[in-house]
Amino acid sequence: MPTNPRTLYEKIWDAHVVERQEDGTCLIYIDRHLVHEVTSPQAFEALRIAGRKVRRPDLTLAVPDHNLPTTPRTAPDGSRLPIADKQSAAQLAALEANAPAFGIDYIDAVAPEQGIVHVVGPEQGFSLPGTTIVCGDSHTAAHGGIGALAFGIGTSEVEHVLATQTLLLRPSKTMEVRVEGELGPGVTPKDLILHIIGVIGTAGGTGHVIEYRGRVFEEMSVEGRLTVCNMSIEGGARAGLIAPDDTVFRYLNGRPYSPSGEAWEKAVAWWRSLATDEGATFDKSVVIDAADVEPTVSWGTSPEDVVAIGGSVPSPESFTDPSKQEAARKSLDYMGLAPGTPLEEVEVENIFIGSCTNSRIEDLRAAAEILKGRTKASNVRWAIAVPGSGLVKRQAEAEGLDRIFTDAGFEWREPGCSACLAMNPDKVPPGERCASTSNRNFVGRQGPGARTHLLSPAMAAAAAVTGRLTDVRKLMGE
Amino acid sequence: MKQVSTIHGRAIPLGLKNVDTDVIIPAHWLKTVSREGLGKGAFETIRQAPGNPFDVEDFAGAPILIAGDNFGCGSSREHAAWAMLDMGLTAVIAPSFSDIFSGNAFKNGILAVELPQEQVDRLLEVAREHPITIDLENQVVTTPFQDRFAFAIDPFRKHCLLNGLDEIGLTLERDAAIGTHERKRAASLPWLDAPTNKRREPA
Known part of the structure; x- marks a missing residue:
């Protein structure tokens, strides 16, 4: 039929x-x-x-x-x-x-x-x-x-x-976020999703389910796809999706709760049939040029407040919407930042690598690659790496990543949500900054008065080494 | 759920955009195992600032809050709705709401009324001195002046609110239909059932 x-x-x-x-x-x-x-x-x-x-x-x-x-x-x-x-x-x-x-x-x-x-x-x-x-x-x-x-x-x-x-x-509306081209070196799935949220805004996906489409996602690891979809909610969308493919099937095959044997074959056949049909339409469509995406950091108290690492803290007057101007003034006041400050001059005292956005093995590898043979800067008071699960922790330890973190001056912790929302004892002190691989830079999110800068694991590692927000590409391939 | 029909009273003219659920109720309040008593922590960071609208005596016990775009964005914590109820709020008017918050509000009998920005601006002005009325049956917000702002609401949610219906009770009545779906699913997608027995199998 x-x-x-x-x-x-x-x-x-x-x-x-x-x-x-x-x-x-x-x-x-x-x-x-x-x-x-x-x-x-x-x-x-x-x-x-x-x-x-x-x-x-x-x-x-x-x-x-x-x-x-x-x-x-x-x-x-x-x-x-x-x-x-x-x-x-x-x-x-x-x-x-x-x-x-x-x-x-x-x-x-x-x-x-x-x-x-x-x-x-x-x-x-x-x-x-x-x-x-x-x-x-x-x-x-x-x-x-x-x-x-x-x-x-x-x-x-x-x-x-x-x-x-x-x-x-009730059914949601559909929204396509299509990314064309390829991401440059040092640009990660986290940078991409921060950039996307910057483009669509924190209410851009409200009432919609986003499907991320394009070769970038087809070539992305499962870990990267989970990072991207994780922050769909920061773009207002209750859900984000990427079509399941062989990369996903390879990832799931043999996992404890995955189907096996004949059931697995049947499941894969059904999963293959789920991709969006040729000619299907979306209620809303946004196209992003991957070449525009740089290593990205947040400067304010909303996940849409993002800028490429080479940029500066924006001036509230640069926004056309008066309520956004007011929000930006409040954000900058809370963040203790002056308009026009280059992001790379912003010093950080705390580093958090973890959260459901960026605590998988690939995230820890990316951070460790930057930290290898280096140590955290003297102004960095507290740096923690919190694996997303006990199994991620074991895997990282088997690869020797824990030693790289601890040699660099990081604390190597047990798995949990940790300083992403500071419900446990892992908090950023009032007035201090944290370069954080988590997902929300809301007022008080990482502890009362804490100032959060969202970024990728590699960027967090770079910030640990230099003691300030840093373009990780400057530390790559040295 | 309690029946909801008309809400009349003072409205706190907050007006802020992107009020996230961490602002409505910070995470350190989420360690409770109860729904009660969260009003003390509601809007904690805003209430710490002198001269904030929650401090104005006229708005003590006000049933309505007026906010900007994207109210309730962020986490799924229903504690946000519980905290608002606990401080006496039973309606929020804003140009837009996050999807999860508007669902949580509805489940707790809090009306989330969406109006265009210019109407919200007018209500922010009126609210400083005068009460506001939200009439759910007729889907209209009125002021003591000539203002009559019609709003849209999901018909099912309206029905549940007006009649104080318990969604879980309603769904449990659909037990046979759910059972039919489960049998169909077991036949066509059999790998979906009973996955959690496997972790305990000996390796």
């Missing part, structure tokens, strides 16, 4: 419609539900009060990440160390109790597979192409990198999915 050409998003959506109401609202089936400790306790409590069960515990996976300290978790005798912050400890204990009580598979804080939920999902093969994936966390968009329709939900929706394995949703 011939059908109209459809986009990748429309194909995944159509395959998950349980029922369509007259008003256009659809009951959508959820294939995979990831649960962490921060946004789930109220949902489990509500289920308990209403006497409801989890409909599909087998499609649900729980792992703690936000509150966990990244310092060692076990004593030399192997026993678990207590968590000093009472509230964090209580929230972690709630998940540890709720998961088994509702029959949900739980990766505990000291398991080798523990890590940031968005690193763990693809790494375990729990996240698969063509699936609907939700989690009470906006960076769930990351899983779009393997071709899943993945998005963040609130706690009421967490409860809805636990109880019914569905969500009531």
Whole structure:
């Protein structure tokens, strides 16, 4: 039966419609539900009060990440160390109790597979192409990198999915971000997504699901695709997608939760059919020339406040919109930056390499390549590298990367969300700057009064070496 | 969910664009296992600045907040909606909202009313001295003057809000349809079921 050409998003959506109401609202089936400790306790409590069960515990996976300290978790005798912050400890204990009580598979804080939920999902093969994936966390968009329709939900929706394995949703509009040409040397997926957000703005994708298209993405590693899709939410889009291909299939084959044998062959055949059809149209289309993308850093308190590393802090008057001028004035005041300051003159006291955006093995390799044989500058007070999962950590240690980090003056930590949102003890002090591979530079995000500059892992490493924001290309190939 | 029909009262003229959820409720407030008591931390960084609109006595207990574009951008934390409810806010008017926030607001009976920037500007002006009324049934925002600003709302959400319907309760009634979908899915995409048993298999 011939059908109209459809986009990748429309194909995944159509395959998950349980029922369509007259008003256009659809009951959508959820294939995979990831649960962490921060946004789930109220949902489990509500289920308990209403006497409801989890409909599909087998499609649900729980792992703690936000509150966990990244310092060692076990004593030399192997026993678990207590968590000093009472509230964090209580929230972690709630998940540890709720998961088994509702029959949900739980990766505990000291398991080798523990890590940031968005690193763990693809790494375990729990996240698969063509699936609907939700989690009470906006960076769930990351899983779009393997071709899943993945998005963040609130706690009421967490409860809805636990109880019914569905969500009531209206279809999103479709948006294509097409990147033409090739990225230059030293320009990474993180630079590309920061640049894209700078172009479309933080509300550019609101109401839309973005599909990233073009040869750049076809040639990009899975890790890079996860980084790009992760920050779709910073462009306002609840989800971002890249068509699944052989790169993704190779990545997923043999992972613990991935299908195997005959089921694998069947799955791959279906996944191949999901790519956007020739002739399918998008509600909105943005074209980016890859040659315009430079190593990019943020200067303000919104992820759209970005500039190429060779540039300067903009003047608020350079914006045409009066409310953006006002926002820029507030941002610069908070950031302690004067208009016209070259970015490369901005000194940083803290370096954070980690977060669900940039804590995978490739990110650590890229940073280590710059740090090898070098040490952090004397003005850099605190530099930490936080692997995205225990398995990433092991892999990095097997490759000797941990030694490169520690020799350069970095602390080598246990996996978790860490200084990305400072729910655990990893905080940037008030008034200090942090070159950070995370995803948000909001006011107070990395601690009250902390000043965040978003950038790639290689750029963060370069900043550690020089003590200021630096074009990493100057340190490459030396 | 509580029924929502008309909201009338003072409106806090915040006006800021891109108010993110870290601003609405900073992360250090998220360590709670309850939905209650988050009002103390709501808009913490804004409230620290002297002369901020939350400090103005006339706006104490105001049920409405008026903000700029892209309200509630950032994280998915429903704590943002809980914190606003806890400080007495039951409606936000803005030119646009982030998708996740508007869903969280709806689930908690907070009206997220989208109006064009020039109408929001007019309401920001009126709100300094006068109350504002949001009539959900007729989908209109009015002032004590001649202003009548019609707004759009998803018909399903409107129905749920007006009738105080519990979405989970409604969906549980669709159990048979969900079961049918699960059987169809098991037949056509069998690798999707029961993946979580595998991690525990001996290596």
